[in-house]
Amino acid sequence: MKKKLSILFFTVFSFAFAQNNNIDQKVENLLKQMTLEEKIGQLNQYTGDNTITGPLTINPNKKEEIKQGKIGSMLNVLGSEYTRQYQELAMQSRLKIPLLFGLDVIHGYKTTFPIPLAEAASWDLQAIELSARVAAREAASSGIHWTFAPMVDVSRDPRWGRVMEGAGEDTFLGSKIAYARVKGFQGNKLGELNSVLACAKHFAAYGAAIGGRDYNSVDISERTLWETYLPPFKAAVDAGAATFMNSFNDINGVPATGNSHIQRDILKGKWNFDGFVVSDWGSIGEMIAHGYVKDGKEAAFAAIMAGSDMDMESNAYRNNLKQLVEEGKVPNSILDDAVRRILRKKFELGLFDNPYRFSDSKRQQKELNNSENTKAAREVAAKSIVLLKNENKILPLSKETKTIAFIGPMVKFKRANHGFWAIDLKDVDSTYIVSQWEGLQRKVSKNTKLLYAKGCGINDSNKDGFKEAIDVANQADVVIVSIGEKHDMSGEAKSRSSIAIPGVQEELIKELQKTGKPIVILINAGRPLVFNWTADNMPTIVYTWWLGSEAGNAIADVLFGDYNPSGKLPMTFPRNEGQIPIYYNHYNTGRPAKDDNDKTYVSSYIDLPNSPKFPFGFGLSYTTFDYSDLKLSKNKINRNEEIKVSLKITNSGKIAGEEVVQLYLRDRVASIVRPIKELKGFNKIALQAGETKEISFTINNETISFYNNNIELISEAGEFDIMIGSSSEDIKLKSKFELID
Numbered sequence: 232m233k234k235k236l237s238i239l240f241f242t243v244f245s246f247a248f249a250q251n252n253n254i255d256q257k258v259e260n261l262l263k264q265m266t267l268e269e270k271i272g273q274l275n276q277y278t279g280d281n282t283i284t285g286p287l288t289i290n291p292n293k294k295e296e297i298k299q300g301k302i303g304s305m306l307n308v309l310g311s312e313y314t315r316q317y318q319e320l321a322m323q324s325r326l327k328i329p330l331l332f333g334l335d336v337i338h339g340y341k342t343t344f345p346i347p348l349a350e351a352a353s354w355d356l357q358a359i360e361l362s363a364r365v366a367a368r369e370a371a372s373s374g375i376h377w378t379f380a381p382m383v384d385v386s387r388d389p390r391w392g393r394v395m396e397g398a399g400e401d402t403f404l405g406s407k408i409a410y411a412r413v414k415g416f417q418g419n420k421l422g423e424l425n426s427v428l429a430c431a432k433h434f435a436a437y438g439a440a441i442g443g444r445d446y447n448s449v450d451i452s453e454r455t456l457w458e459t460y461l462p463p464f465k466a467a468v469d470a471g472a473a474t475f476m477n478s479f480n481d482i483n484g485v486p487a488t489g490n491s492h493i494q495r496d497i498l499k500g501k502w503n504f505d506g507f508v509v510s511d512w513g514s515i516g517e518m519i520a521h522g523y524v525k526d527g528k529e530a531a532f533a534a535i536m537a538g539s540d541m542d543m544e545s546n547a548y549r550n551n552l553k554q555l556v557e558e559g560k561v562p563n564s565i566l567d568d569a570v571r572r573i574l575r576k577k578f579e580l581g582l583f584d585n586p587y588r589f590s591d592s593k594r595q596q597k598e599l600n601n602s603e604n605t606k607a608a609r610e611v612a613a614k615s616i617v618l619l620k621n622e623n624k625i626l627p628l629s630k631e632t633k634t635i636a637f638i639g640p641m642v643k644f645k646r647a648n649h650g651f652w653a654i655d656l657k658d659v660d661s662t663y664i665v666s667q668w669e670g671l672q673r674k675v676s677k678n679t680k681l682l683y684a685k686g687c688g689i690n691d692s693n694k695d696g697f698k699e700a701i702d703v704a705n706q707a708d709v710v711i712v713s714i715g716e717k718h719d720m721s722g723e724a725k726s727r728s729s730i731a732i733p734g735v736q737e738e739l740i741k742e743l744q745k746t747g748k749p750i751v752i753l754i755n756a757g758r759p760l761v762f763n764w765t766a767d768n769m770p771t772i773v774y775t776w777w778l779g780s781e782a783g784n785a786i787a788d789v790l791f792g793d794y795n796p797s798g799k800l801p802m803t804f805p806r807n808e809g810q811i812p813i814y815y816n817h818y819n820t821g822r823p824a825k826d827d828n829d830k831t832y833v834s835s836y837i838d839l840p841n842s843p844k845f846p847f848g849f850g851l852s853y854t855t856f857d858y859s860d861l862k863l864s865k866n867k868i869n870r871n872e873e874i875k876v877s878l879k880i881t882n883s884g885k886i887a888g889e890e891v892v893q894l895y896l897r898d899r900v901a902s903i904v905r906p907i908k909e910l911k912g913f914n915k916i917a918l919q920a921g922e923t924k925e926i927s928f929t930i931n932n933e934t935i936s937f938y939n940n941n942i943e944l945i946s947e948a949g950e951f952d953i954m955i956g957s958s959s960e961d962i963k964l965k966s967k968f969e970l971i972d
Contacts, residue, residue, distance in 0.1 A: 254578045258571055264326060270570045271552045272296075273303035273328065274535075276509065276543045279313065300324035301549070303573060304331040304509075304541060306379075309656065314374025315590035322586060329582035331573070332589075333509075336378035336416075336427070337396060337652035338362070340369035342604040342780055343664070345615040346650040346757055347382065347412075349776030351398040351801035352850070353614035354891045354915050356411040362611050363415025365604045368425040372598035374590040376580055377428040379476060379509075381412035383463035384433055387812040389802060390443030392725030395651055395757030395777075397438065399801030400814045400847060402459050403910045406466035413470035421473060421579040424588065428576060431467035433478030433511060435493050436460040443811065445726045446479045454903075456482070457938045465502060473506045473576055477539055479514050486521045488514045489530075494538030507540040507572035516545035527551050535561055540569035605663075605781060612778040612785030617798035618851040622770035625749045627792025627853055628709060630675050636682045636707035638700045638743065639714050640689045640736070641755045643668045647715075650777030651722030651757055663780055667713055667753070670783025674791050682707060689717050690733040697742055704746045711790070712740055713753040718777060721757025729808060731761045740765055753786065759804040759845075766844055774798075792853060797889035797915070799850035799958065803843045810839065815847040815959040816906040848893050848910070848958035854884025854920065858892075858955065858963035867969045870946060873931035874968055878955060880926060882918035889917045894928045895959065896935065897952040903939060908954055935970060948972045 262270075277293055296302050297320040308314050314332050321330045338344045344362040345353075353359065363381070370378060382396040385405050398405040409431065418426035436456060440447040451460070464475070475498060478487040487493060488510050498504045515534040516527060524530045531551040534542070542548040555561040581588055598604075618626070628635075641647055645664040649655075671681060686700035687693060704710045714736040719725065731737075732754075741764065743750060751771045754760065766772065773796070778785050788794040805813045824833040827840035835841050857880070864875040882888060894912035898905040912928040930953075936946045950969050956962035 254575060257578055257583070258574045261326065261328070261574060262567060262571060265570070267553055267556060269300045269326060269328075270566055271548055272299075272301040273570045273573050274541050274548045274552070275302050276304040276306060276333070276541055277302055278306050278544060279308035279317070294320055297321050297330065298323045300326060300328060302330065303328070304333060306333040306543070308332050309334065309373060309654070311372070311374045311590040311592045311595045315587055318586045318590065328574070329577055329586040331376050331577060331582075332374055333377040333379060333430075334370060334375045334654070335380065335652060336366050336370045336375065336654065337380050337382070338650070339366045339608070339779060340373065340375075340654055341599045341656055341663075342366075342369060342608050343649050343653050344608050345612050345776055345778045346395045346652070347397055348395045348399060348757065348801060349615040349778060350611060351404065351408055352617050352776070352798040353611065354404070354799050354913060355614050356407055358611045358614050359408055360411040360415035361607055363412045364418070365607050367416045367418065367427045369598050369604065371425055371427050371589055372591065372595040374595075375427055376582070376589060377430065377474065378416055379430045379432060380416065381409055381429065381467070382432050383409040383467055384436075384438035385460050385463060386438030387814040388438075388440070388443035389730055389759040389805065390726055390728065390808065390811060391438065391440055392445055392721050392727070392758070393438070393723055394802065395721040398463070400803060401801065401816070401910050402462050404801060404913070405463040409463040409466045410470040413467050413472045417471060417473065421576070422581045424594075428473040428580070429467070430474040430476050430509065431464055431472045432476035433487070434464060434475050434498065434508070435478060435487060436482055437478035437480050440480055443726050445724050449480045449482050451483070453942055454938050454940055457942055461497070468498075468502050468504050475504065475506065475508045476511055477508060477514065479511055479517065481521060481523070486514070486518045486523050488539055489518050489523060489533035489537045491537040499538055505572070507569065507576065508538055509541040510534065510539050510543045510545065512543050513545040515539060515542050515547040528555065531555060532560060535565060535569065540572055608779055609781035609784050609788070612781050613788045613794040615776060615778060615798055616785065616789050616796050617774040617800055618796040619772040619774055619845060619849075620766070620770055621851055621853070623749065625709065625751055625771045626773075626790060628751075628790050630679070630791055632675070632679055632708050634680045634682065634707045635671070635675065636684070636703045636710045637668060637671055637713070638684045638686050638703060638710060639712045639739070639753075640685055640687060641667060641713035641715055641753070642683060642685070647718045647755060648778060648782035649780065650718050651725070665781055665783035667783045667786055670785070670787035671711075671790075673784065674787035686739045687735050689715070689736070690720070692735055694735055694738070697739060700739060701742055701746060704743050704748055707748060710743060710746070710748045710750045711753065712743060712750060713755065714740070715755030716757065716760065718757070730758060732765070737762065737764055740769065744768065751790065759802050761805060761807055761844070763806060763844065792886070795853045795886060795888040796850070797852060797891065799848050799891045800845055801847070803847045804845035806839060806844045809836070810843070813843055816909050818904045819907050846958050846960040848891070849961070850891070850958070852888045852890065854882055854886050854888040856888070856890045856918070856957065857881040857883045861955065861964040861966055863953075863966055863968060865968070867971055869971055870932040873929055875927055875929055876953060876955075877925055877927040878964060879923055880916060880918065881923040882920055885920050887917065887919045889915055890957065891915045892926060893956055893958065895954040895956070895962070896930070897954070898935065898937070898947075899950045899952065901937070901947050901949065905937065908959065910959070930968070946970060
């Protein structure tokens with residue numbers, strides 16, 4: 232049997248090796264035929280005209296330039312019909328090199344899934360991979376070859392609008408999610424008709440923008456870069472990500488687009504990345520505004536030499552690269568390397584065999600109306616909801632409740648559910664988006680009376696609707712209030728200095744509380760918000776983020792107990808902006824506060840507790856879980872050994888549920904200070920009422936290693952604390968072990 236397996240492995244390996252060699256040879260043969268202008272054309276990306284995800288640019292010569300082989304890629308061209316039309320132009324070029332079509336497919340194509348930060352709250356890697364898989368199938372059926380996702384930036388600042396696009400504050404969780412999303416987008420093999428090229432972005436450290444202000448500078452140590460911000464990108468490389476996108480920010484004074492340290496030394500050097508790097512929108516030209524280069528020619532030189540292979544919409548390569556090569560400033564080897572990387576992906580996609588293979592209107596029609604996609608979106612949305620409070624056990628609601636008042640500006644607002652970075656398909660009827668009102672209507676029995684009042688707007692000061700809302704609430708047995716921020720208040724260029732609930736929405740809640748009715752609060756947002764009065768005074772709060780096209784159904788599933796909420800926060804929620812940046816895995820100080828009341832010459836605020844409003848990893852369930860019987864296979868190990876950590880989890884409640892068991896470690900003493908705790912493992916398990924399961928984690932040398940100031944990955948002998956719990960603050964079980972030399 233072993234011999235047969237060995238033969239099979241050798242056969243598969245030999246086939247893959249031969250296939251790779253075949254593509255390499257085709258790339259080299261084509262490269263030899265290309266003129267300098269045609270090579271530069273492959274590095275040039277333009278936007279289409281039928282949707283916008285960046286500044287609008289007009290180029291009346293676009294179609295003619297495609298025919299001349301001066302454009303290698305297009306973005307924002309939607310649909311099989313339009314991609315085919317543009318591809319037909321490329322087939323009129325001398326060498327007939329096909330175009331590569333890219334699009335920001337961030338959390339779905341037609342079927343919109345929860346925003347990525349919400350999906351991260353599911354802590355469900357299979358669900359996250361499924362979300363990307365469905366998005367890839369729909370996008371690929373519409374002629375798209377390439378998505379500008381996943382965004383894998385770690386961010387500790389909820390003021391930054393683009394937190395909605397990533398996986399939150401934690402490096403370990405973010406790395407696992409980065410891997411899952413790349414696998415979801417790309418499938419088993421590039422070139423499959425139901426997969427697209429993934430693009431890990433933004434390389435690098437974009438989420439560390441000073442002040443949480445988009446496009447801002449980043450000032451961090453090299454060790455922090457390696458320890459906190461680079462691991463999710465390395466996970467994307469390990470998952471086989473086909474492309475990377477560099478970031479708008481500078482890193483310690485050098486714009487990422489022109490930063491050879493991160494692109495050539497790390498990405499293409501140490502990590503041996505064999506895909507290609509695309510600039511962010513216009514970021515090559517923006518190095519002029521940074522003050523790093525004086526003009527477009529210097530910008531083109533800095534970018535290409537640093538390892539930026541494709542120029543998105545700055546025209547720096549188009550206008551300057553030919554002269555730079557002819558002057559000998561840019562070696563042909565540098566240019567050829569960039570072109571080679573791009574051509575290879577086009578061959579791997581099978582575009583040279585059939586340029587139109589992704590532009591199939593029949594397949595598009597079938598895929599965009601696939602009911603299984605809708606089902607998946609509903610399931611992932613339900614898994615992404617986080618129950619923050621349920622003190623009086625109002626939830627789950629009974630479907631036989633006689634009268635329900637549904638109040639708030641989000642109740643019937645369909646577009647809000649889509650969230651930022653959703654793709655608005657102009658030829659698709661928006662009725663497929665399920666509003667929260669519709670979800671509730673479909674869920675309750677015929678005997679239940681539903682009442683509605685808007686109450687107020689999202690971001691205005693008008694209180695004229697308060698009276699109607701109060702009147703409606705007084706008629707109900709239970710009141711559901713849906714509030715939050717608009718879908719375009721989080722996202723790119725949507726940084727906020729104040730992340731409080733906007734407008735008079737909290738004032739509406741205060742008035743409704745006076746009715747004495749049981750009230751359930753739904754908070755819709757793309758980031759952690761500050762809502763202290765509501766958090767302190769309302770006993771039932773559900774964080775619903777922006778959940779996508781099935782938001783209404785998923786929310787109803789959770790409210791009425793058809794799905795028991797299992798989401799956990801992927802970011803720490805601050806008490807106010809004065810605490811930011813706030814994150815769970817911070818360093819200790821020489822004068823740590825003992826608790827929130829300790830203010831005497833310790834590291835604390837005199838007017839605010841140090842603790843967050845809601846901690847990283849927090850989320851409730853309609854049932855309860857008991858942790859017990861923690862065991863370690865060993866208490867001492869050397870670097871070649873590992874420890875198996877086992878424990879038992881019991882569903883001690885009356886209904887089935889899922890729990891995210893979280894493993895944290897602390898290195899007690901090291902040559903450089905270490906965080907007070909670090910997430911090093913998690914396991915999401917489903918348990919029936921009364922059921923007990925044993926789960927285990929493995930700790931080895933990799934688990935406890937860290938980067939020193941020489942950027943060496945090391946481990947050091949000493950004691951380590953093990954903490955296992957339901958959140959970063961709710962630690963249920965503790966133990967320790969020792970690493971010995």
